Amino acid sequence: MKILPIIMITASLAMALSVQAYQEVTSGGLETIRGIAKINETKSAEALKRVIKDKNPIQRNYVHQPPVVPHQTRGYRVNKDSNKCLTCHGWKYARETGATKISLTHFETRDGKTLSDVSPRRYFCSQCHVTQADAPELVDNLFKPVESLGND
Amino acid sequence: MTKESKIKSLLSYLKSPSSAALWLILAIGFAGGVIFWGGFNTALEVTNTEAFCISCHEMEDNVYEEYKETIHYSNRSGVRATCPDCHVPKKWTHKIVRKIAASKEVWGMLTGLIDTREKFQDHRRELAEREWKRMKENDSLECRNCHNFEYMDFSEQGNRSVKMHSSALASGEKTCIDCHKGIAHELPDMKGVDNW
Numbered sequence: 001m002k003i004l005p006i007i008m009i010t011a012s013l014a015m016a017l018s019v020q021a022y023q024e025v026t027s028g029g030l031e032t033i034r035g036i037a038k039i040n041e042t043k044s045a046e047a048l049k050r051v052i053k054d055k056n057p058i059q060r061n062y063v064h065q066p067p068v069v070p071h072q073t074r075g076y077r078v079n080k081d082s083n084k085c086l087t088c089h090g091w092k093y094a095r096e097t098g099a100t101k102i103s104l105t106h107f108e109t110r111d112g113k114t115l116s117d118v119s120p121r122r123y124f125c126s127q128c129h130v131t132q133a134d135a136p137e138l139v140d141n142l143f144k145p146v147e148s149l150g151n152d
Numbered sequence: 153m154t155k156e157s158k159i160k161s162l163l164s165y166l167k168s169p170s171s172a173a174l175w176l177i178l179a180i181g182f183a184g185g186v187i188f189w190g191g192f193n194t195a196l197e198v199t200n201t202e203a204f205c206i207s208c209h210e211m212e213d214n215v216y217e218e219y220k221e222t223i224h225y226s227n228r229s230g231v232r233a234t235c236p237d238c239h240v241p242k243k244w245t246h247k248i249v250r251k252i253a254a255s256k257e258v259w260g261m262l263t264g265l266i267d268t269r270e271k272f273q274d275h276r277r278e279l280a281e282r283e284w285k286r287m288k289e290n291d292s293l294e295c296r297n298c299h300n301f302e303y304m305d306f307s308e309q310g311n312r313s314v315k316m317h318s319s320a321l322a323s324g325e326k327t328c329i330d331c332h333k334g335i336a337h338e339l340p341d342m343k344g345v346d347n348w
Contacts, residue, residue, distance in 0.1 A: 054310030071312060075222055077334065082342040084334075088312075093347065098315050 033138050049133035057100065058132065061145035066128040073131055078124055085125045086118065196251065205235040208261055214272045219336045238294045238336065276340035284329055292328035
């Protein structure tokens with residue numbers, strides 16, 4: 001009586017194991033950002049790219065695009081105590097530092113009210129503005145920048 | 153007595169056995185002086201190492217941890233600025249003044265003034281302001297011990313650096329610490345601080 005369940009369990013275990021052992025793990029020919037690699041394979045990481053140290057503003061591709069950051073930002077802290085970005089981009093200091101002033105949209109709350117200082121939803125700058133590295137595109141990009149912003 | 157004979161009698165006294173005590177006192181005084189002076193300066197040197205600065209957890213857990221992520225701890229050339237490089241003047245007299253002021257900090261440690269992260273953060277503004285004031289008053293002397301404006305090559309610096317260094321810094325209107333606050337640590341609440 002008791003031998004039947006034991007046989008059944010061992011049999012199904014053996015089957016499961018053999019299926020596991022013979023199953024090929026493939027990507028099905030799909031190429032992802034990490035290239036064609038088997039799913040269970042770990043590719044070695046690429047070398048870190050260097051962030052652009054300092055450069056004039058980089059052209060924007062469409063209206064309302066958050067401009068990308070054309071300078072390095074190592075060590076620039078943004079937290080409840082201090083906001084390094086605003087010490088240059090804030091209206092008070094922009095003239096002296098030569099930085100672009102934050103636009104008025106940065107003072108607006110999500111229901112369109114304009115505040116007297118940066119709105120909380122625009123306080124953490126790097127949420128939307130990111131530094132750049134000189135690197136090839138990871139995937140082909142057919143996007144055409146709008147012409148009115150000075151793109152050719 | 154003439155001047156000459158005065159000296160002669162003094163010399164003969166110094167040669168006589170009864171002057172031995174005087175010699176002994178002088179010798180002990182001299183040796184003691186050397187030992188004390190050497191010991192004092194050695195002790196001063198020991199307290200002037202990074203290892204000493206972070207031997208109390210108040211420093212190790214707070215400022216040291218933060219500083220490890222910054223340019224003066226880890227960078228491409230491997231040259232480091234340690235705590236005393238920025239916080240202790242190199243000149244002896246200034247150093248003593250700073251060390252005496254530092255004894256107050258030892259008192260703070262013994263009484264547990266900042267023995268938790270929260271307490272440290274509560275006092276941070278006060279501590280930072282003291283350093284800003286000191287550096288403002290000595291024209292950021294500690295920074296200038298390593299970074300000499302005379303030798304800054306503007307063609308090697310970024311646009312933003314050149315713009316600020318060739319104007320406000322060159323004219324002497326501002327000094328390093330006016331623009332480079334928080335270069336080695338996290339900042340306290342900056343409300344009301346000039347230029348923040």
